[in-house]
Amino acid sequence: MLTRKQHELLMFIDKHLRDTGFSPSFEEMKEALNLRSKSGIHRLITALEERGFLRRRAHRARALEVMRLPEATTPKTKEVAPKPEAPSFAPNVIRGNFANNLPASAARVAAEAAAVHLPLYGRIAAGLPIEALRDNGASVEVPLALLGNGEHYALEVAGDSMEEAGIMDGDTVIIRRTDTADNGTIVVALVDENEVTLKRLRRRGNSIALEPANARHETRIFGPDRVRVQGKLVGLLRRY
Numbered sequence: 001m002l003t004r005k006q007h008e009l010l011m012f013i014d015k016h017l018r019d020t021g022f023s024p025s026f027e028e029m030k031e032a033l034n035l036r037s038k039s040g041i042h043r044l045i046t047a048l049e050e051r052g053f054l055r056r057r058a059h060r061a062r063a064l065e066v067m068r069l070p071e072a073t074t075p076k077t078k079e080v081a082p083k084p085e086a087p088s089f090a091p092n093v094i095r096g097n098f099a100n101n102l103p104a105s106a107a108r109v110a111a112e113a114a115a116v117h118l119p120l121y122g123r124i125a126a127g128l129p130i131e132a133l134r135d136n137g138a139s140v141e142v143p144l145a146l147l148g149n150g151e152h153y154a155l156e157v158a159g160d161s162m163e164e165a166g167i168m169d170g171d172t173v174i175i176r177r178t179d180t181a182d183n184g185t186i187v188v189a190l191v192d193e194n195e196v197t198l199k200r201l202r203r204r205g206n207s208i209a210l211e212p213a214n215a216r217h218e219t220r221i222f223g224p225d226r227v228r229v230q231g232k233l234v235g236l237l238r239r240y
Helices: 004-020 026-032 038-050 104-114
Strands: 054-056 064-066 115-125 139-143 152-158 172-176 186-191 195-204 207-211 220-222 227-237
Touching: 004 026, 004 038, 004 064, 026 038, 038 054, 115 172, 115 195, 139 152, 139 227, 152 227, 195 227
Parallel strands: 115 152
Antiparallel strands: 054 064, 115 139, 152 172, 172 227, 186 195, 186 227, 195 207, 207 220
């Protein structure tokens, strides 16, 4: 059993040896233990030698050797507690199906903003002119991207006279209402106030030609007072 001072000195010497490779001087030991004289250090070293903790090497200065340490202070292999595993990364995913999370009223407004319903007036001849059905209460949903400014309506194509312009039998054409059109524009033309047809408009002097886009059909020529433009083609819808 060591006294407190003996224990302090032994630990100081051991640490000094491990840090520097040689034992401390008597002056260093005196200051470390806060003693007034070196004689107190001599007495402590003698007591540690007698108990087998220290050994002095003969004929050598500053030649103390630590033989053993008290069991309570013997360095032991530290058991390093395993570091807690970092929590695995779990991304906070926000699902992108925002439309389903909208209130019903907001979803309805969004849907209506993306498309509009145009009146579907009936079938228009892309072959021989036929009378248009003015309004049978039907409508067609049209993306806003197909529309510009102005009033629009829809007509269903009947016949193949405009197929070389990409307009096929059964297509739905989107028409912007207007009573004027540039030369070469595809228009809805009212002939003699009772026949409606979809053709390319050509002005030839005082005459108006309604040209098909199919070599199997003939161009029809009318006086200016017999043809009235009712709209021009701005879009086309096709179902497969």
